Amino acid sequence: MNRKDSKRKSHQECPGKTGGRGRPRQARRHKTCPSPREISKVMASMALDMLKEGGCSEDELLEKCIQSFDSAGSLRRGDHILNMVLAMHSWVLPSDHLAARLLTLYPPRAMSSGGGQRAEMYQEATGNTQELRRLQICHLVRYWLNQHPETVHQEPQLEEVIGRFWATVEQEGNSAQRSLGDSSNLLSPGGPGPPPSISSPGLGKKCKVSLLFDHLEAGELAQHLTYLEFRSFQAIKPQDLRDYVLQGSVRGCSALEGSVGLSNSVSRWVQVMVLSRPGPTQRAQVLDKFIHVAQSLHQLQNFNTLMAVTGGLCHSAISRLKDSHAHLSPDSTKALLELTELLAAHNNYACYRRAWAGCMGFRLPVLGVHLKDLVSLHEAQPDRLPDGRLHLPKLNSLYLRLQELAALQKQHPPCSANEDLLHLLTLSLDLFYTEDEIYELSYTREPRCPKSLPPSPFKAPLVVEWAPGVMPKPDRATLGLHVEQLVESVFKNYDPEGRGTISLEDFERLSGNFPFACHGLHPPPRQESGSFSREELTGYLLRASAICSKLGLAFLHTFHEVTFRKPTFCDSCSGFLWGVTKQGYRCRDCGLCCHKHCRDRVKEECRKPGPKGDMSPSGAPVPPTPTPHASCGSADSLSYTYALEPETECHLHHAWTQTEPPHPSWEPDTVPLPTMASPPIHSSKPNA
Template identity: 40%
Template sequence: MGSSTLGKAASLDTLLNECIHAFDDSGELQAYLLPRSLLLMHRWYVTSSELAGKLLMIYRDCKGDNCQRTRLKICYLMRYWIVTFPAEFNLDLGLIRITEEFRDVAAQLGSEEHFKLIDISTIPSYDWMRKLTQRKKQAKKGKASLLFDHLEPMELAEHLTFLEFKSIRRISFTDYQSYVIHGCLVDNPTLERSIALFNGVSQWVQLMVLSKLTPQTRAEVITKYIHVAQKLLHLQNFNTLMAVVGGLSHSSISRLKETHSYLAPEVVKIWSEMTELVSSNNNYSCYRKAFNECHGFKIPILGVHLKDLIAVHVVFPDWVGDSNKVNLVKMHQLYMTFNELVSLQSAVAQVEPNMDLIYLLTLSLDLYYTEDEIYELSLLREPRNHKSLSVFRNYDHDHDGYISQEDFESIAANFPLLDSFCVLDKDQDGLISKDEMIAYFLRANPLLQCKMGPGFIHNFQEMTYLKPTFCEHCAGFLWGIIKQGYKCKDCGVNCHKQCRELLVLACRKLIRSGSLGSVSPARLTHSSLPSSPALPTCKGNFHLVNISNL
């Protein structure tokens, strides 16, 4: 980033001096990253008006034979700042005042050339970054509009990308900085609206699927949105891609086994590829590789890059020791992420939207449904299977619809609360059918609940996880910036909000204390099941933040 003479730390005055002399006498900037890096990152340390004030002071107090030359280079740096980050010179009143003062001093001490270099009169208006439309509070919940059925996947992808672009480019450097430092969205409406849009898209996709009454028509909607995800990848819009894939992979949709049975194998393959692309495996390595290989207009996954900023901020101090020297290692690491995020402010939308459709989409995405309400709708479409079916899939190794005694005995230790094979094999034909398993659970359910007793009651509290964590019930990733899931205070088990009541796993604290006697924990969870080849294996709630929880 900087000259090797700077080392790992330098004062702001030293960094400014390096930036000034990075320009030659004709105003050309050498192959040197420091000026752009400092002009973007200085707000982490001082305000823009303070930095401009330092440059003005150097310009005014300059002495010696090379004074005029140095002053010219300072003006080149100011001009570079104006051209590279014009929004600052339209939105920051303090910076505008200092710049005008700078021009007056240049007119007195410099030349006409200096005066012209510091001209901000032609900067376009960036009022769109200031103005934030108010979300209309609806007395009734919005409905997922079914008027999108006729739209082609590319048309939907383009309009979703336009909405995403409009939202994410409003987020300023100081908005990101505020979130990274304070860890919350208080007084940060632009970032909050962007996250709300992400959540809105994810919920909208779920509701579009669940609006259909039959498994076949729900499968058709899933197929359509998998193709929308493909088109979003083509448009290099990774943030909305993750929202769509997250909606399709949400537990309210992933549990619809009958619906999934109507999906074509090639569609399932594409879905798996899209899911793998945005999965958290190896710190989102697949996404990072794809994003870095993209050129031109591209929209990053906001949550991933916010996590990167937070990680750097937590690990590295701003200043080195007790000195006033900037930690250049941290500044460079932050710059690499910030540069990707703020570059969207100067990007140009790649689509020409139909504004009527944009308006309709905007209304449809403000849904005001809770997680619980969507999950209840999912249960209405396909009622929950008995726990017996989860157990049945564990024993039925060859998926022929029957459990042999050999299969039963091979993993019986995992389910110590179940009776013996002969009890379940009611017709004594040497095989347990699915109907026999269901019948057994219907008969034995009260007894099993009695056996499980208080040992299966966890002391859950909502948690913010600082490292990748997975749900013990569905094996899905606990996605989010904050408040991603629930953790048992007694035994440490983690799960999604909607999986708390479904978790059949004894509290290990109670087991250790002897509350369950010699009974080992009974795991009837999806994580212990062999993953189905017909479905993507990365499941879970991909929501960044549920704004209502903040």
């Protein structure tokens, strides 16, 4: 027998020996301990075993809830069944029907009658039993209103039945029962409230705080996105989750629709911010920054926004940009692949579920995955058994999953947010872009290459929109509120002296934060001051937001001021374009003509010409040209583009659009006459 065998034998002969080497056995035992979720599930199952196995009738379940209270209103045993019934009954029974049953179970006051001492004793015992039952029912209704106050406010029929119940108690009950119906005793439990936000750093009124996307650190941007996500997640109510599972759609659930719309908006915002950069190197810088943002979101355990950002980076309109991805570092490419693998949908999101199970502390789930679990559980099991009794195991399983989400809503985020940066992000996410417009931008940046290319190292895109088509509704009031908040933050940080204007340089850098910056929506400043006032910035943001969110990018025309040689009518209002020169504006791409004041009202889509027309990309800046421009191939409708002075050409580095006011230098007294030869009468093109 060698030395190892002797040691093994000695350990086997002395199983009770304790010492330093006996600790690993306890460690292995610790690893096999059930998790808190498993413990709570077993405790809930034990509580359900008190009822009939598998299910029970509605009357039996309601009686169990009534008997949970004593005369003082304290719970006699655990509150799991009581809370489950109050939270989940609306899945199988309307709340007003449940309240009506409680009203019928409220016993009327016993009438006294003669009949001897024994009869009086019996009536007294019966009266005491009825009074106790009335008191228990009142405690149950009061507990219901305290724990679920939002249910009463959202269902008018339930509020009416509850009102009739307390009116009956006021007439039939004693003072103890009537006191329970007093509104002062109905206290709503206080929720955690929205996460805290901080204002701009108090470094003095003469210090600027940058609101530029390029100046924000990846971790700081991830914290603000987490703040927005958690605020949206907190607004979701159990009724919203129930309606989604029963209806199969987020339509009609405003809080849930807003959360889904936020995720889809973040995903498309990432795509458009990448495509807004003209060069592949610049696009690679934005890609690298968003990859670091995704890594910070992973560290913050914000998986929902991580899914949105990673889905936007892996979208086919972005992954096809080979030149841009070629400038990424190997570390960034590897990090993107790891995040893609983490959130991949294969095996029912196995990698994500494994990572989620190991998370501790603050965390935000991928809401679509957990809603999918609720739908699967609801569809897999019936609400009632064949004999008509309620299927309690199904209600209990749904209740446990809803409780997990409710516990996550009571968290406190580990980060705070800057109010001004939140305004900037909120307005940026309000913009709406369709799938076709994003692909149009992608092909404009990097057209299709006919030669064969090596296969892309990126995998198929993730589930970017788990509820396709759900986008935020940028109504006029919401856009106005967001623009007002952003303008206030801009002037607070970029105009510390209180002059009421911001410089052209600050405006150009600030406007680059918005995705519509790549479409030339930059109005030229006033020639006198070269700055923007509060009203001008507000009007610009309102017009740009309204156009991009409601009309879409296909409606953006590239207008320039022209002179018509024949009578021409406005395509918007059908009015005549009066004047000797510069009667109106014409779109460079489609040739649409309109008045100066009709540019903001054009409702006709800008239709680009065919291969024989202008081949400039849609939405790309069109530089001014001093040469005449023929439109529609007709000498009668010939339009001229005026040459500008050299000192005014610096203001035309962006394409003119219907959102731009005319530049003061375009007035007749400051613009020189066009230098061109008159075209022949029978020619369709002017001579150079």
